Amino acid sequence: GNSVTQMEGPVTLSEEAFLTINCTYTATGYPSLFWYVQYPGEGLQLLLKATKADDKGSNKGFEATYRKETTSFHLEKGSVQVSDSAVYFCALRETNAGKSTFGDGTTLTVKP
C-alpha cells in the first residue's frame, strides 16, 4: 500500500534559520503530493501542493518540489519565523479513489 515517511521531530530552530523537513513516499500510481500545517488548537490547512513530477509548490515562503526519481517532496523555507511554529504533515493522494495518506507529522518550534 501507499505510505508517507516524514523526518522525525521535534525540530527546533532559531528565527531566520533555514528549514528542511524531509518527506519520502511510496505509491503504486502517480499521486498528488501535499504539505499541510496544523497550528495549535486548529485543524490542518493546506500549505502547498504539486500534482505531477517536477512541479514546485510554493506558499508563504515555503517550497517543495515533486521528485519522482527519488520519491521525495521535501519542504524548505529560507528564513523561518516564530509564527511558523506548528506541526507539518506531508500527504499524498492516489490517482484513483482519492484516498489520502498522511505522514506522522513533524513539530517545528522556532525560537526568537
Added chain:
Amino acid sequence: ETGVTQTPRHLVMGMTNKKSLKCEQHLGHNAMYWYKQSAKKPLELMFVYSLEERVENNSVPSRFSPECPNSSHLFLHLHTLQPEDSALYLCASSQGDIQGYEQYFGPGTRLTVT
C-alpha cells in the same frame, strides 16, 4: 475562516452516553471525511462520503456511526464509547474524491471519554 465548521469544539462524555458531532462545509464540495487524531499516532481516516454515498469505511468500530444527509452536512454519532476513543475528531471536505483536490479541514472536536 476555513469554510468547514465543526460543533461542538469540546465534548466530555461518559461511556454510556450518546452524542453526535456535526460538520458543515460552505465550500460547495461534494466529498466529506472524518479523521481521528490521537496523540503520538498518525492521522486515521475513518469515513469518506462522496456525493452523499459512503465510499470508505476503515474498519471503524460500530460505536461510531456516520451520517451524511446532504453534501453540506456530515455527522458522527457516538454511543458506548471507550476511554481510548478520546481524541481530536477532524472533519474535512474536498471538491472531489480524486487525486488532484486538496482537503479543507475544520478545527476539530476535542472528545474526552470518561
